[in-house]
Amino acid sequence: MMIALRFIASLAILIGCLWAARLATAAFALSLPAPLLGLVLLFILLQIGTVKSEYLLPSCGPILKYMAVFFIPAGVGLISYLDTLGENAWLLVSVLILVPALGLLLTGKLASKGRYYD
Amino acid sequence: MINMLLGCSVTLVLFFVMRRLNHRWRSPVLNPVLLCIVLISACLLISDIDYIDYRNATTPISFFLEIAVVALALPLYQQLHAIRPYLVLICACSFVGISSATLLAFLLCQLFSASTALSASLMALSVTTPITLIVTDSLNGLPGVAAIMVILIGVLGGVFGLSLLSLAGVTQPQAKGIALGVACHAIGTAAAMEHHPAAGAFASAAMIISAVITASWVPVLFTLLQGIIS
Numbered sequence: 001m002m003i004a005l006r007f008i009a010s011l012a013i014l015i016g017c018l019w020a021a022r023l024a025t026a027a028f029a030l031s032l033p034a035p036l037l038g039l040v041l042l043f044i045l046l047q048i049g050t051v052k053s054e055y056l057l058p059s060c061g062p063i064l065k066y067m068a069v070f071f072i073p074a075g076v077g078l079i080s081y082l083d084t085l086g087e088n089a090w091l092l093v094s095v096l097i098l099v100p101a102l103g104l105l106l107t108g109k110l111a112s113k114g115r116y117y118d
Numbered sequence: 119m120i121n122m123l124l125g126c127s128v129t130l131v132l133f134f135v136m137r138r139l140n141h142r143w144r145s146p147v148l149n150p151v152l153l154c155i156v157l158i159s160a161c162l163l164i165s166d167i168d169y170i171d172y173r174n175a176t177t178p179i180s181f182f183l184e185i186a187v188v189a190l191a192l193p194l195y196q197q198l199h200a201i202r203p204y205l206v207l208i209c210a211c212s213f214v215g216i217s218s219a220t221l222l223a224f225l226l227c228q229l230f231s232a233s234t235a236l237s238a239s240l241m242a243l244s245v246t247t248p249i250t251l252i253v254t255d256s257l258n259g260l261p262g263v264a265a266i267m268v269i270l271i272g273v274l275g276g277v278f279g280l281s282l283l284s285l286a287g288v289t290q291p292q293a294k295g296i297a298l299g300v301a302c303h304a305i306g307t308a309a310a311m312e313h314h315p316a317a318g319a320f321a322s323a324a325m326i327i328s329a330v331i332t333a334s335w336v337p338v339l340f341t342l343l344q345g346i347i348s
Binding site: 092 | 169180256286329
């Protein structure tokens with residue numbers, strides 16, 4: 001029972017941040033995505049100590065651990081674009097190989113300029 | 119209501135079964151989300167169910183997508199003091215990595231004269247999937263295409279990323295972690311964690327910072343690039 005209550009309370013903090021962010025983006029016509037603003041808002045609340053990380057753990061733990069399941073419905077959407085995928089197969093394959101390779105090499109090279117202390 | 123129960127429970131059960139399989143044979147190729155997407159797509163196509171019906175039936179699952187983005191504030195907060203001396207470096211790396219990935223994807227789209235909707239779906243592929251979906255949605259792209267591409271990029275990065283970085287002469291685990299976190303999101307981060315604990319910590323910090331940079335910067339960059347070519 002306590003576990004369920006803690007889960008609901010911590011989920012309420014997350015939803016509260018998301019809604020506050022939605023209101024703010026709508027009110028000020030911000031082009032920033034609302035969930036991102038919600039992330040920043042929650043981060044600030046954690047930094048100033050209004051929200052303690054223990055409050056968030058009951059819902060953030062499982063949500064972050066199983067986050068991948070939330071993409072499945074969007075991913076299945078590809079069946080509406082099978083034609084597009086087929087027509088652009090070469091583009092998609094080149095993007096798939098070149099984009100992560102360039103990203104990895106550039107960031108890896110740049111990051112290896114740093115001095116790290118173990 | 120019955121559709122919703124059925125859609126959600128089938129998706130969740132299938133996901134947890136695939137997760138178990140993935141734990142038994144530890145391989146990024148057996149990515150549970152990828153397997154679920156392929157299997158569910160095949161079922162819908164075979165049984166001639168409209169995607170819209172499946173999407174409506176699984177709205178409770180999709181609702182958590184935005185919540186999950188907000189929840190990323192917690193790991194960022196927890197890791198901040200460990201990575202604070204490297205914060206500027208990680209931000210610079212993410213900015214360079216994200217911008218170059220978007221620029222290259224845009225050039226490839228021009229080269230293959232892809233439609234605007236398809237180009238818009240390929241702009242934010244190196245970040246965690248919920249951010250990709252939000253950015254794709256805001257640019258009027260095709261979320262289904264973006265989601266599958268992001269996952270495939272993560273899988274490729276998880277399989278080949280570390281070898282590519284070693285080939286390029288990147289030796290420090292921290293630098294490898296940053297690169298994997300920026301370019302290959304959560305699946306790359308998982309590979310970094312297995313490689314070295316320091317690489318894992320840097321990868322997850324880099325992944326979240328990239329998520330913030332992507333969501334705020336990529337839509338602007340895409341609009342700029344489109345302005346230049348038109």
